[in-house]
Amino acid sequence: MGRRTGRAGPGADGSDLRRGLPARGVNRPNRSSAAPHPPTVGQVSSDTVGSDHDTFDVIVIGGGPAGENAAHYAIAGSDRTAALIEHELVGGECSYWACMPSKALLRPAQILGAARHMPGVEEKITAYGVHVADVLARRDAFTHRRDDSSQVLWADAIGIDVLRGHARITGRCAVSVDGDRPRTLRARHAVVLATGTVATVPDAPGLRAALPWTSRDATNLVEIPRRVLLVGGGVVACETATWLRQLGVEELTVVVRGARLLPRVEPFAAAAVTDMFGRHGIDVRFRTEIRNVARDDARDTGIGRIHGGPATVDLDDGSTVEVDEIVVAAGRRPATEGLGLGAVGLEAGAATSVDDHLNVTGADGTWLYAVGDVAGRAALTHMGKYQARVCGDVIAARAEGRDLDHPRYRATADHDQVPQVIFTEPEIASVGHTAASARAAGLDVEVLEVDLAVAGSALARDDFTGHAALVVDRATDTLAGATFAGTEVAELVHAATVALVGKVPLDTLWHAVPAYPTVSEVWLRLLETRRP
Ligand SMILES: Cc1cc2nc3c(=O)[nH]c(=O)nc-3n(C[C@H](O)[C@H](O)[C@H](O)COP(=O)(O)OP(=O)(O)OC[C@H]3O[C@@H](n4cnc5c(N)ncnc54)[C@H](O)[C@@H]3O)c2cc1C
Numbered sequence: 001m002g003r004r005t006g007r008a009g010p011g012a013d014g015s016d017l018r019r020g021l022p023a024r025g026v027n028r029p030n031r032s033s034a035a036p037h038p039p040t041v042g043q044v045s046s047d048t049v050g051s052d053h054d055t056f057d058v059i060v061i062g063g064g065p066a067g068e069n070a071a072h073y074a075i076a077g078s079d080r081t082a083a084l085i086e087h088e089l090v091g092g093e094c095s096y097w098a099c100m101p102s103k104a105l106l107r108p109a110q111i112l113g114a115a116r117h118m119p120g121v122e123e124k125i126t127a128y129g130v131h132v133a134d135v136l137a138r139r140d141a142f143t144h145r146r147d148d149s150s151q152v153l154w155a156d157a158i159g160i161d162v163l164r165g166h167a168r169i170t171g172r173c174a175v176s177v178d179g180d181r182p183r184t185l186r187a188r189h190a191v192v193l194a195t196g197t198v199a200t201v202p203d204a205p206g207l208r209a210a211l212p213w214t215s216r217d218a219t220n221l222v223e224i225p226r227r228v229l230l231v232g233g234g235v236v237a238c239e240t241a242t243w244l245r246q247l248g249v250e251e252l253t254v255v256v257r258g259a260r261l262l263p264r265v266e267p268f269a270a271a272a273v274t275d276m277f278g279r280h281g282i283d284v285r286f287r288t289e290i291r292n293v294a295r296d297d298a299r300d301t302g303i304g305r306i307h308g309g310p311a312t313v314d315l316d317d318g319s320t321v322e323v324d325e326i327v328v329a330a331g332r333r334p335a336t337e338g339l340g341l342g343a344v345g346l347e348a349g350a351a352t353s354v355d356d357h358l359n360v361t362g363a364d365g366t367w368l369y370a371v372g373d374v375a376g377r378a379a380l381t382h383m384g385k386y387q388a389r390v391c392g393d394v395i396a397a398r399a400e401g402r403d404l405d406h407p408r409y410r411a412t413a414d415h416d417q418v419p420q421v422i423f424t425e426p427e428i429a430s431v432g433h434t435a436a437s438a439r440a441a442g443l444d445v446e447v448l449e450v451d452l453a454v455a456g457s458a459l460a461r462d463d464f465t466g467h468a469a470l471v472v473d474r475a476t477d478t479l480a481g482a483t484f485a486g487t488e489v490a491e492l493v494h495a496a497t498v499a500l501v502g503k504v505p506l507d508t509l510w511h512a513v514p515a516y517p518t519v520s521e522v523w524l525r526l527l528e529t530r531r532p
């Protein structure tokens with residue numbers, strides 16, 4: 001594809017310029033036959049997927065949410081060209097294997113839970129659980145059954161060339177791509193690493209040979225094992241335990257190396273999830289690791305299918321558990337293996353770090369950037385897309401000779417302003433510091449805490465419970481962090497993010513009056529705790 005002019009200018013986010021296309025994947029999927037069908041703009045042909053141009057203004061390696069947005073922002077409103085190189089599916093981990101399928105699996109049981117606690121509705125559904133086949137079908141609709149053609153269509157429509165194959169840096173501004181048509185590309189302005197992370201499997205004897213599930217199997221499950229051993233106590237492990245139990249896993253044992261679940265959230269929030277696991281009969285073993293795994297009949301039966309016969313797992317608490325599947329959720333490592341970092345003086349296969357312009361530290365000059373999980377900051381889709389927007393804007397500014405003396409050219413939100421929602425039962429929505437991390441960072445903080453019990457929460461559903469905490473920096477009387485743990489609290493966190501990023505003093509927040517009767521009235525209760 002050659003140079004183009006007159007493209008749409010940058011919007012607030014990559015998604016809003018997918019004009020005329022069904023929003024999907026990391027943004028909003030085209031998920032039912034009722035959804036609009038893509039118009040016949042920019043038909044993708046084999047010529048488009050792999051053009052003959054070898055020089056691009058910008059080369060992005062990795063077509064996940066971060067890579068897509070970086071490419072988009074770097075060229076939007078200009079005649080610059082971009083290549084987006086992807087060795088699997090355009091849309092990345094988030095669209096097919098992580099955020100989208102996992103949240104699609106979790107939501108139906110949440111709705112059922114709400115209905116079960118709503119007089120006038122509960123009488124109709126008490127006896128029923130989720131309909132597993134329909135839940136899996138809805139999940140498949142959200143992941144487009146791992147067909148990325150509409151993502152490619154979007155890229156093509158806005159002037160990004162999608163190249164299929166594994167990319168490797170071969171020198172400054174030089175990238176080779178293997179695949180059907182191996183070629184070497186050159187970048188005029190920038191190369192962006194957006195390769196994400198891959199799941200790690202601990203080195204316990206017999207574990208790898210047992211072919212355990214990783215998060216890819218758990219999010220794309222097609223068979224529901226009756227007995228599962230889940231390894232890990234982080235976000236992936238806790239969300240996975242939630243949907244496995246909801247979908248009918250009968251015996252679920254969670255092996256946690258540390259002393260608690262979710263070590264990076266407020267202790268009260270982690271304790272609420274632990275309590276809920278207990279109530280659902282999930283057996284959580286803290287300070288425990290796998291000592292040995294034996295599985296005679298391990299077979300690669302495919303993603304989300306049970307990988308052979310029963311496995312016998314010896315744990316270092318002296319117990320033995322027999323299960324039908326093992327799920328490993330024990331963390332991830334940056335996808336930098338075989339990426340050629342060694343060719344430009346960086347450590348081959350190692351993690352990268354970046355400065356606030358998203359330039360890779362240790363690289364010679366400003367041509368090499370990293371965004372998303374591989375950048376080593378917050379491993380979250382929204383933060384990767386944010387970094388990508390900053391990175392794309394920086395590339396554009398440098399290409400056009402503009403100076404970078406403007407806040408939009410620095411990824412400052414990566415520092416202590418990161419929001420996250422953990423979609424467990426209860427949900428945990430947080431931004432910024434916990435009380436402990438604030439104190440560890442040297443802040444003098446006051447913590448305001450209340451239970452989530454206002455008219456809005458009582459009206460929302462009969463079993464609404466939760467707890468909220470604001471971490472207040474005494475020096476500025478502004479928020480350093482906020483955590484909400486409770487029923488459907490996800491949407492509460494953005495108000496906290498705005499207050500934190502905007503450095504709104506608490507005296508000013510008093511005048512931000514929450515509407516009645518909404519769950520947001522918890523803000524009033526929190527501020528009331530400070531009244532003399
Ligand atoms: C189970 C699970 C659930 C999650 N849920 C959430 C959630 O609810 N909310 C949230 O914010 N985050 C969530 N995350 C995290 C989220 O998935 C990541 O933060 C996000 O996918 C990172 O985007 P990325 O573009 O940096 O990388 P990725 O999405 O991993 O994309 C990287 C792409 O690069 C490609 N690639 C890698 N190396 C090469 C190469 N050498 N050549 C060509 N292509 C290459 C890969 O194939 C991939 O498509 C979840 C993660 C998991 C595992």
Ligand SMILES: NC(=O)c1ccc[n+]([C@@H]2O[C@H](COP(=O)([O-])OP(=O)(O)OC[C@H]3O[C@@H](n4cnc5c(N)ncnc54)[C@H](O)[C@@H]3O)[C@@H](O)[C@H]2O)c1
Pocket residue numbers: 202203231232233234235236237239255256257258262263288289290329330331332378379380420421422423
């Ligand atoms: N809703 C969301 O925002 C969401 C959902 C899923 C994942 N994510 C993000 O994806 C990233 C990856 O999440 P994750 O949960 O895979 O990683 P993680 O690093 O957060 O958690 C991994 C856990 O596994 C444990 N562990 C490691 N080795 C072990 C072993 N040998 N035995 C037992 N336990 C072991 C660790 O102690 C840790 O608690 C995180 O940044 C997370 O925030 C976000």
